[in-house]
Amino acid sequence: MKVVIIYGNHTGGSTEHCVSIVKNVLASFGECSFTEFFLPTDLPVICRGCFRCFEDGEETCPDARLVQPIVSAMREADGLIFASPVYACEVSGAMKTLFDHLCYIWMTHRPMEEMFSKVGMVISVTAGAGTVTSIRTMEKNFRYWGVKRTIGFGAAVQAMSWNEVASAKKTKLEAKLTRKASRFYRMMELRYTLRPMIFQRIMFKLLGKMIQGYEPGSRLSRDQNYWRDKGWFNGKSPFMRGARE
Numbered sequence: 001m002k003v004v005i006i007y008g009n010h011t012g013g014s015t016e017h018c019v020s021i022v023k024n025v026l027a028s029f030g031e032c033s034f035t036e037f038f039l040p041t042d043l044p045v046i047c048r049g050c051f052r053c054f055e056d057g058e059e060t061c062p063d064a065r066l067v068q069p070i071v072s073a074m075r076e077a078d079g080l081i082f083a084s085p086v087y088a089c090e091v092s093g094a095m096k097t098l099f100d101h102l103c104y105i106w107m108t109h110r111p112m113e114e115m116f117s118k119v120g121m122v123i124s125v126t127a128g129a130g131t132v133t134s135i136r137t138m139e140k141n142f143r144y145w146g147v148k149r150t151i152g153f154g155a156a157v158q159a160m161s162w163n164e165v166a167s168a169k170k171t172k173l174e175a176k177l178t179r180k181a182s183r184f185y186r187m188m189e190l191r192y193t194l195r196p197m198i199f200q201r202i203m204f205k206l207l208g209k210m211i212q213g214y215e216p217g218s219r220l221s222r223d224q225n226y227w228r229d230k231g232w233f234n235g236k237s238p239f240m241r242g243a244r245e
């Protein structure tokens with residue numbers, strides 16, 4: 001299995017330790033390759049809001065050289081793991097920066113066909129509070145990218161570093177993460193046969209109608225052409241691909 005892991009920080013702390021538990025479990029089931037990106041190290045620039053990805057194509061983003069290697073790795077993967085510490089009761093700014101850079105792959109614009117047969121896992125690590133909101137943020141992005149199913153996991157470590165985490169807490173975390181990781185591996189195996197979520201199917205239909213209705217020469221005509229070229233205005237859908245394989 002090919003797994004892309006995105007870390008919302010680069011501290012060598014509890015977030016990385018939680019992911020390493022998951023990696024060990026996944027590797028115990030079969031051959032797994034992990035492609036990892038650490039934020040902000042691998043993407044140290046915020047989205048400037050220039051709209052070029054939407055209007056002129058993602059390759060014209062001033063930060064494409066940093067963003068596109070992440071997108072390519074995600075395209076190739078069977079599963080995606082996003083893990084973020086909680087900062088200010090949300091995902092880290094570094095993680096949010098990646099989400100901002102990837103707005104063009106939302107279903108509202110030009111979703112990647114490959115996403116519709118992928119599964120995801122999101123992990124939120126906090127000292128005390130904020131995992132619910134952070135998990136929701138990561139899951140929402142996955143859902144609008146087309147990811148079929150996502151498992152969420154929140155860890156309240158009550159510590160500022162992994163060394164300070166109580167050993168009883170570590171044992172509990174390891175047991176819970178092992179269960180979640182096992183389920184994630186199983187979902188990767190079943191990714192082509194899992195039923196798409198009703199929400200995504202309805203959303204895809206509604207958005208198709210909206211995008212098809214754009215005026216000729218609209219600033220979002222790239223999105224409209226993309227959907228037309230895929231045949232998505234004429235009954236084709238990215239969900240069919242998953243069902244066939």
Ligand SMILES: Cc1cc2nc3c(=O)[nH]c(=O)nc-3n(C[C@H](O)[C@H](O)[C@H](O)COP(=O)(O)O)c2cc1C
Nearest residue numbers: 011013014015085086087088089126127128129160
């Ligand atoms: C800038 C910053 C903001 C934080 N905000 C919160 C917060 O809102 N709620 C909370 O419970 N913990 C907060 N924390 C604690 C971290 O979520 C916690 O220590 C986490 O384990 C850090 O991840 P790491 O161990 O992978 O570095 C914050 C830490 C930092 C550095």
